[in-house]
Amino acid sequence: MIRRPDLSLLEQYDAFLFDLDGTLMHGARQIPHAGDAVEAVRAAGHPVAFATNNASRTPQQAADHLGVVGIPARAEEFVTSPQVAARLLSDRVPAGAMVLVVGGPSLAAEVEAAGMVPVEEDREDVAAVIQGWSPDLGWSRLAEGAYAIRRGAVWMATNVDATLPTERGLAPGNGSLVAALRHATGAEPLVAGKPEPGMFTVAAQQVGARRPLVIGDRLDTDIEGANRAGVDALLVLTGVDGLEDALRADPVRRPTHVLPDLERLGAPFALPVVEGDRARCGAVGATWTEQGDIRLEHGDIADDGLQRAVLALLAVHSADRAWTGRLLDARGTALGPIPR
Numbered sequence: 479m480i481r482r483p484d485l486s487l488l489e490q491y492d493a494f495l496f497d498l499d500g501t502l503m504h505g506a507r508q509i510p511h512a513g514d515a516v517e518a519v520r521a522a523g524h525p526v527a528f529a530t531n532n533a534s535r536t537p538q539q540a541a542d543h544l545g546v547v548g549i550p551a552r553a554e555e556f557v558t559s560p561q562v563a564a565r566l567l568s569d570r571v572p573a574g575a576m577v578l579v580v581g582g583p584s585l586a587a588e589v590e591a592a593g594m595v596p597v598e599e600d601r602e603d604v605a606a607v608i609q610g611w612s613p614d615l616g617w618s619r620l621a622e623g624a625y626a627i628r629r630g631a632v633w634m635a636t637n638v639d640a641t642l643p644t645e646r647g648l649a650p651g652n653g654s655l656v657a658a659l660r661h662a663t664g665a666e667p668l669v670a671g672k673p674e675p676g677m678f679t680v681a682a683q684q685v686g687a688r689r690p691l692v693i694g695d696r697l698d699t700d701i702e703g704a705n706r707a708g709v710d711a712l713l714v715l716t717g718v719d720g721l722e723d724a725l726r727a728d729p730v731r732r733p734t735h736v737l738p739d740l741e742r743l744g745a746p747f748a749l750p751v752v753e754g755d756r757a758r759c760g761a762v763g764a765t766w767t768e769q770g771d772i773r774l775e776h777g778d779i780a781d782d783g784l785q786r787a788v789l790a791l792l793a794v795h796s797a798d799r800a801w802t803g804r805l806l807d808a809r810g811t812a813l814g815p816i817p818r
Contacts, residue, residue: 484746493687497694500717505645515740525685531637531671533610559636559671564592575605580623582612610636611652637671672699675707697731710734750790770803
């Protein structure tokens, strides 16, 4: 019997929804293999969408920045948290309502495009506050937001990412600034961006996808958002979270696949097969033990095929809870923490 060759991810999915920061770029620097991966998706005839929580740029500005990084893109390929936030907010306040913008000019532009009036200071006729990350956001604008929220204005956050990957490391993200207003007001914001599923639902509809793949570097935004939207997710280990995080994550944050980066997006990609307590993926495999541990039968955990076998076991045997067992080698010896 002739074995069929393993299909690549490019052959298994019909659209690719990319995160930006930590997945394709670190600030103004392209992550190795990212540009080639996007080009490979296009060459295969699949649509691309860029789904980002970053609220500091309009879609055109984001496309221009990605071009500077070395990845050509068009504004219409972007779905941003400011876009989604403004749309959601327009459903909650009257047309032409005053909206206090705790963020930058690009966020204000989305508010205006959605039929509302962006303002920078609180006043009695402010109906809502919209908050998004901006590099020059300061205390005075945060204070204006606190005044309006305490008066009862609707509060919409573009996202609650605690950190933002940059060339120099992890910097405070919008979620850290949202936390300041939460602490100051005791209020809880509505959230538009990832991990809410709307961004991926909108992106999939926008490109007409029936089987999209979400690609990101964060479990708490990209992967959770994909799972909540009911689509598969690939975690790349080029940003915030590592393999150990993925294996120990709550089920809603557990990825479908893991790869070190985007180099092998078009390479043969074996899928795991689970039979009872055993999972195999190509030539490697793993077994679920009675104690809830996972024993590696062949290969090293650095093998991404073996990682898929372990994830498949978790999907079956730890479907409703985070995994707390041990990872064992073929002799039953416990392995230490997995390096990034």
